[in-house]
Amino acid sequence: MDRNILRQTGPATWEIPVSGRMRVPARIYATEAMLDSILADNAPEQAANVATLPGIVSASFAMPDMHWGYGFPIGGVAAFDMDEGIVSPGGVGYDINCGVRLMVCGLERETVRRRIEVLMNALFRAVPSGVGEGGKIETDRKALRAIAVEGSRWSVANGFGAAADIENTEECGCMAGADPSAVSDKAWERAADQVGTLGSGNHFLEVGYVAEIYDEPVARAFGLARDAVTVSIHCGSRGFGHQICDDFLASMDRATRKYGIELPDRQLACAPVRSPEGQMYLKAMRCAVNYAFANRQAIAHLVREAMAGAMGVPVAGLRLRTVYEIAHNIAKVETHVVGGIERQLCVHRKGATRAFGPGHPLVPAAYRAVGQPVLVPGDMGRCSYVLVGTEKAMSDTFGSACHGAGRLMSRQQAIRNSQGRNLFRELAEGGVVVRARDRRTIGEEMPEAYKDVSQVVEACVAAGIARKVALLKPMGCMKG
Amino acid sequence: MDRTDAEAPDWLEYVDHTADEGVRVRADSQAQLFERAAWGMTSLLYNPSTVEARYRDRVRVEADDREALLVRWLSEINRLHQVRHRVYCLFNVRTISETAVEGEIGGEAIDSTRHAVYGEIKAVTFHGLRVEDRDGAWSANVLFDV
Numbered sequence: 001m002d003r004n005i006l007r008q009t010g011p012a013t014w015e016i017p018v019s020g021r022m023r024v025p026a027r028i029y030a031t032e033a034m035l036d037s038i039l040a041d042n043a044p045e046q047a048a049n050v051a052t053l054p055g056i057v058s059a060s061f062a063m064p065d066m067h068w069g070y071g072f073p074i075g076g077v078a079a080f081d082m083d084e085g086i087v088s089p090g091g092v093g094y095d096i097n098c099g100v101r102l103m104v105c106g107l108e109r110e111t112v113r114r115r116i117e118v119l120m121n122a123l124f125r126a127v128p129s130g131v132g133e134g135g136k137i138e139t140d141r142k143a144l145r146a147i148a149v150e151g152s153r154w155s156v157a158n159g160f161g162a163a164a165d166i167e168n169t170e171e172c173g174c175m176a177g178a179d180p181s182a183v184s185d186k187a188w189e190r191a192a193d194q195v196g197t198l199g200s201g202n203h204f205l206e207v208g209y210v211a212e213i214y215d216e217p218v219a220r221a222f223g224l225a226r227d228a229v230t231v232s233i234h235c236g237s238r239g240f241g242h243q244i245c246d247d248f249l250a251s252m253d254r255a256t257r258k259y260g261i262e263l264p265d266r267q268l269a270c271a272p273v274r275s276p277e278g279q280m281y282l283k284a285m286r287c288a289v290n291y292a293f294a295n296r297q298a299i300a301h302l303v304r305e306a307m308a309g310a311m312g313v314p315v316a317g318l319r320l321r322t323v324y325e326i327a328h329n330i331a332k333v334e335t336h337v338v339g340g341i342e343r344q345l346c347v348h349r350k351g352a353t354r355a356f357g358p359g360h361p362l363v364p365a366a367y368r369a370v371g372q373p374v375l376v377p378g379d380m381g382r383c384s385y386v387l388v389g390t391e392k393a394m395s396d397t398f399g400s401a402c403h404g405a406g407r408l409m410s411r412q413q414a415i416r417n418s419q420g421r422n423l424f425r426e427l428a429e430g431g432v433v434v435r436a437r438d439r440r441t442i443g444e445e446m447p448e449a450y451k452d453v454s455q456v457v458e459a460c461v462a463a464g465i466a467r468k469v470a471l472l473k474p475m476g477c478m479k480g
Numbered sequence: 481m482d483r484t485d486a487e488a489p490d491w492l493e494y495v496d497h498t499a500d501e502g503v504r505v506r507a508d509s510q511a512q513l514f515e516r517a518a519w520g521m522t523s524l525l526y527n528p529s530t531v532e533a534r535y536r537d538r539v540r541v542e543a544d545d546r547e548a549l550l551v552r553w554l555s556e557i558n559r560l561h562q563v564r565h566r567v568y569c570l571f572n573v574r575t576i577s578e579t580a581v582e583g584e585i586g587g588e589a590i591d592s593t594r595h596a597v598y599g600e601i602k603a604v605t606f607h608g609l610r611v612e613d614r615d616g617a618w619s620a621n622v623l624f625d626v
Contacts (some may be wrong), residue, residue, distance in 0.1 A: 041498055068498040070607030072621060130597075134565075189563050201626055224621040239562050241600045242625075246555055249606065253548060266547075267607040359581045410496040411626065419483040440598050480599075 001044045001213065003035065010375050012064070015174065016044060021264070022051040027059040027399065029402075031459045034064060034451070037408065041066075043073035045443075049264045050078050053321040054272075055085020057338055057345055059294060061397050063352050064459035065451060066245035066407030069093070071267030074351035074407075077400040080273060081085055082344050086261065087278045088251055088270035090283070090329050091348030094245040096285055097292035098236030099170070099327040100375045100403075101300060106231040106319025107311060109209045113475055114231045116207065116433050119310040120476040123205055124435040126306035127299055129480035130200050134193035137298055144191050144291075151290030152430065160196075161304075165297060168364050170323040170354060173293040175332075179283035184247050187284075190239030191291060193285075196298035200480035202445060203235040204380065205303065212471040217387050218370045222323055224470045231307070231320065232384065232472075234300050235480075236329065241288035248281045273346045296325060323371035323386070324364075328403035336398050347398050353399035355389035356465050363389075374466050378453030380406045380434060380445060380477040381427055385457045385468060389453035392464035401466040405453035411444040418443035436479040445479055487529075492520045495621065497562060498611040500605070502623035510546070511573035513611070513618040514581060516558050518571040521624065522602070523559075526597045530570035533586025547611050550620060553581050554604040562600065565590050601626055 006028070006062035008013040011228045014035070016026040023091045026047035030038050038044065043066040050072055051060035057079045057383050066075030068257050071090030082169055090424035103147045105112070109303045112119065128135055137160070139147065152173025154165050198205060206323045237244075255278075256263060265270065300322065308315045338345075356372040363372045373385035394400050409417065423442045436442050460466040490495065495502035503520035507513035522528055537560050541552040552585040560566065568587030577581045590597060602625040 068626060070500065070605040094605075130599075186559060188560065192563075201602075239559075243559065245488055246603050250543070250548065250552070253606075254544065265607065266609065267605055269606070346515050350557065407498050411501055412494065438596065444599075 001039050003039055006297045008222070008305045010463060011137070012459040013244045017057050022048055024051050024056050024059045025122045026051045026062065027118060028062045028066070029064045029465070031455060031462060034455055038066060042068040043075065046071070046073040047076060047196035049268060050076060053078070053086055053088070053252070053268065053270060054261060055081040055101045057081055057085070061400065063400070063402040063444055065402045065404050066353070069350065069404045071265055072350045075402065076350045077352045077397055078350065079345040079347045081127060081347060081396045082174035082273050082333070085273055085346060086270035087273045087281060087331055087346050088268055088348065089245045089248045089281060089389060089417070090267045090269060091350055092245070094242045095236035095329055096241035096245060097327045098290035098326060099292060100331045101233045101296045101325035101376055102323040102373070102375050103231040103300065103320050104223055104230060104323050109227045109229050112207065116476045119307060120478060122235050122310035123308040123478050125305060126302045126350060127198050127205060127478070128196065129198040129478070130437045131430070131435060134294065135196040137196040138294045139192065139195050141188060144188055147195065147294045148180045148183065148287035148290050149178050150174055152297040155294045155301070155451045159302035160298045165300060165322040167240065169293060170327050173287045173297060175289045177283060178290050180287055182280050182284035183244060183287050187240055187243035187247065190243045194238040194240065195295055196302055197238060197295070198235050198299065198480045199238055200441070203480045204271060205478040206232040206377070206380070206474050207476040208232065208384065208474045209471045210470050211473040214468040214470065217390070221367055221370045222373055222469065223321060224323065224386060231303055232377060233296050233303070235296060235299065236442065237288040238295065239291035240291050240412050240474040244288045247365055248284060251277055254282065259395045289327065321367050326353050326375055326376060334398065336394070340417045349400055351403050352400050353403045354399055355393045356390045357391040357394045370414050374401050376402055376453060377402060379447040379450040380474060380479070381430055381447030382433060383453065384472040385453065386470040386472065387457065387460065387466035388469050390464060390467060393466060397465050401460050403455050405450035405456055407449060408451050409449040414446055414449035415440060417445045417448065418446050433476040434479070483543050484569055487616065491516055495623065497623055498547050498624045500623050500625050502621065503621050507618045510613070510614060511576045513620055514550060514553055514573050514576065515571040517554060517620055517622060518585070521558065521601065521622070522568055524624065525601065526567050526595050528569040528625060530595055531567045535566065535587040536584050536586050537564070538584055542580045544579065546578045549579060549581055550602045550611055550622065551606060551609065554622065558604065560585070560625050567595050567597065570572050601625055
């Protein structure tokens with residue numbers, strides 16, 4: 001996209017003005033330095049395409065970690081009027097409720113560092129990853145239906161984790177309105193052996209530590225102190241969510257024609273929020289949302305057991321507490337103030353994180369005074385961030401911020417660039433012990449394949465949609 | 481070869497995409513196009529030449545048009561790979577129209593000592609999807625969410 005089309009509207013905010021069939025502007029969050037690489041990608045055009053969808057409110061947003069997706073850009077946020085607007089599976093993505101959990105541990109950083117190789121080996125054995133690896137948690141159809149309705153509560157009720165984990169999970173780990181009757185047999189089949197599995201691609205398990213605190217009072221509220229050991233889990237709803245998205249893209253394709261919706265890209269297939277097709281998708285999507293919550297909860301349990309074994313302490317001795325768990329591929333009916341009026345909207349976040357500000361009733365009670373934790377994983381070599389949501393995010397982006405670093409290179413380009421290098425050794429020399437099924441995955445996921453997450457975070461901070469709380473650095477990373 | 485150790489035939493190109501991956505396939509008929517697209521998709525995950533056709537699975541899908549039909553065909557093959565934990569090397573289309581395809585795919589159970597399976601395809605997308613027939617010269621572009 002030509003840079004001249006953009007109009008700067010704030011320190012890290014750019015706007016693609018309304019043109020053609022756009023109903024609202026597209027707003028891009030980026031620093032000046034990031035702009036060239038963003039414009040070289042197709043994400044800005046995709047944000048403009050989203051702006052053409054019926055009932056879109058305020059603007060089509062693209063967070064600074066945006067990159068070219070399919071239909072909606074990754075890093076896209078769009079809110080739709082409940083009566084005039086649409087819901088789109090492409091605005092959520094295939095990996096429904098892909099998300100991140102951050103846990104903080106009571107062990108000393110040096111104690112963990114000394115045993116990091118043993119710990120990473122134990123985690124690699126305990127948490128199934130990659131293709132063909134079934135989960136260790138047996139689930140029949142009845143259990144799967146319960147998971148789809150109860151989410152993390154099912155995991156805790158079945159011995160995987162503690163009630164305290166749920167309190168610090170978005171939606172308390174259970175999204176209301178899930179209806180298993182909306183889910184196809186094929187989706188149930190794909191759900192069967194995947195509870196407690198990490199998957200592949202960019203999904204990971206990371207052991208790290210708090211390297212820097214930027215906001216002491218907020219960090220204290222989140223239970224984060226300098227040198228505290230952390231564990232992050234990044235994964236989603238696995239084949240169950242993929243199949244649900246796939247099933248509904250087909251029905252939405254027909255619905256798009258039925259309701260006379262003109263689309264610039266077929267992957268934007270959608271239906272009016274209140275239509276039977278739209279409601280059916282939301283019911284099924286919520287099943288996948290809950291499955292992903294249950295999955296991360298089960299993985300957290302496997303992590304606790306493996307970590308206790310590797311560190312030679314009882315599980316309770318780890319004091320491995322959930323700081324927060326967030327979704328970054330989801331559509332939710334939320335209440336927001338638009339032009340001074342409170343409205344219910346269907347907010348799509350695809351590769352974007354909810355970032356509610358202080359005082360919001362949906363922020364866990366323990367954090368409500370300061371705002372919602374926003375977890376922003378970087379790549380496996382550099383760092384990750386914990387941010388906090390702001391009032392400005394509420395007014396500007398429907399309470400949304402970035403979700404990660406965002407890819408810079410295609411996977412093939414990353415593999416080409418990594419040839420001849422021993423990334424396992426390079427990362428180990430940098431203090432990060434990596435475990436993966438094969439070298440190729442590490443090549444695809446090498447640090448340089450991603451944007452510098454610090455730049456992404458600085459753009460959010462400059463735009464005022466999140467504030468920095470803590471910097472995390474990795475000690476060990478397991479890739480699917 | 482960037483992806484697996486599979487040797488890319490001259491009718492297949494791999495397409496770079498920031499987050500995902502794709503294939504561009506050429507063929508002499510719609511049936512051959514579907515067979516080759518299936519081979520191209522699986523070659524992103526593993527080398528089909530390391531696979532023996534010990535089992536046959538039947539694939540039958542319908543869709544509203546030929547673009548959606550290709551997505552459904554590939555999605556079903558990907559689903560069978562994931563659910564049955566099988567890898568495939570043979571793709572035979574028996575009957576095909578604009579809106580329905582029936583075929584048989586041959587493969588075997590994943591054996592980690594012989595099959596290196598790299599990652600997974602979450603879904604076959606409609607993004608940038610194109611199926612063209614220019615006087616019998618068929619081509620298709622398909623992107624996969626990986």
